[in-house]
Amino acid sequence: MVKAKDVSDTWAQGVELTSRSPAFRDDPHPCYDRLRTTAPCFEDRAYGRVLLTRYDDVRAVLRHKRFSVDARRAGETSYMRRVAGTGVAEGRGDSAYEPPLVLLDDPAHRRIRSLVSRAFNPRSIEAMETRIEAITASLLDAIGDAITIDFIVDLAAPLPTQAILDMMGMSDAPRDDFKAWSEAILWGYDPERDARTQTRLREAFLGMSAAFREAIEARRRDPGDDLISAMVRAQEEEDRLGDLEIISLCTQLMVAGNVTTTDLIGNGMHALLTHPEQLALLRAEPQRAEAAVEEMLRYDCPITETARMPLEDDRIGACPVHAGDTLTASLAAANHDPEQFQDPHAFRIDRDAREHLGFGSGIHVCLGAPLARLEARIAIHRFLERFPRIELDPERPPERRALPFFRGFTTLPLRLR
Secondary structure, X not given: OEOHHHXXXXXXXXXXXXXXXXXXXXXXXXXXXXXXXXXXXXXXXXXXXXEEOOHHHHHHHHHOOOEEOOHHHOOOOOHHHHHOOOOOOOOOOOOOOOOOHHHOOOOHHHHHHHHHHXXXXXXXXXXXXXXXXXXXXXXXXXXXXXXXXXXXXHHHOHHHHHHHHHHOOOOOOOHHHHHHHHHHHHHHHOOOOOHHHHHHHHHHHHHHHHHHHHHHHHHHHOOOOOHHHHHHHHHHHHOOOOHHHHHHHHHHHHHHHHXXXXXXXXXXXXXXXXXXXXXXXXXXXXXXXXXXXXXXHHHOOOEOEEEEEEOOOEEEOOEEEOOOOOEEEEHHHHOOOOOOOOOOOOOOOOOXXXXXXXXXXXXXXXXXXXXXXXXXXXXXXXXXXXXXXOEXXXXXXXXXXXXXXXXXXXXXXXXXX
């Protein structure tokens, strides 16, 4: 392992290796390239973690069961102890905290995922296509003849939020509330969060939890053909899910299912607009839409990193790691590894990018990946179809979210005329 004391004082540490740093937020790849070449298994002492940047190392760690996702297995001073906290005390009667699915190992992970995965099988996703088309059309109609828009606010944010609410049988729920709660909950992953952020985080958890608890009680009285009804039936018929588990699952699906898809759509549109030859190619050959979405996921992935903890002392290549260490596996760095992808910093929708790690890999690969792909493909295709002249607004620069783990835009102003 390359330790901080073994390298130049110019090496970044801690917050400088997150999107809280403006330079890193704008373009992390010069830093990732340097780490991958010189220190691919880098000890970030400021945050108590080991940062992995090579594709082969990242993929191996994600796929092997000797590495845990359970933050409770992390050492007391390890990075996962800082970022896995939700600000809601486990076990409190007014909270809905359960370790989320992404932080559970088997067999608990397998038990819960098997119940929810039925909603994301190919047949279920295919059945959602008509509804996603309808939501997209409605949002585009609302844009109408506008000359300028915020692509995030007007399309990329509301579409996936509404789609997840529809899957849960909550189509009439206040979409803006769920979006605001989701954004607030994301900040639980900020190692620098302050007391004000903790308060907003807790309020968001309580608000979302109350809404889901009300929905669960309604489905007990009058079950339907939706995801929450299916979880309630599993609870009552098989005694496999408790109320807190259902609420935790719904919260995770809402946050992950709408924020990261918003970021995929926003990042993808930004990539097209900053690479006009690729935008022209997609307009000319719309059948490339599926391949374009894969390249968007590789080039500017919404989730930039994930974490694993060794269950015992181990090695990553030639680097020793220890039980309880946080291994930060950089999906963004892996997706730009020249050993895996030729000319990795180029955005090319004609490349075969299917081996990217934008949705992770192994048993924890993103559950909602098929739905996210479908939403991105429909949203971008229909937007380009509706508006033949699009450009970034020169008077209002886009802004990215300053949050570790998640890479996306808070605003993406566009001109349509």
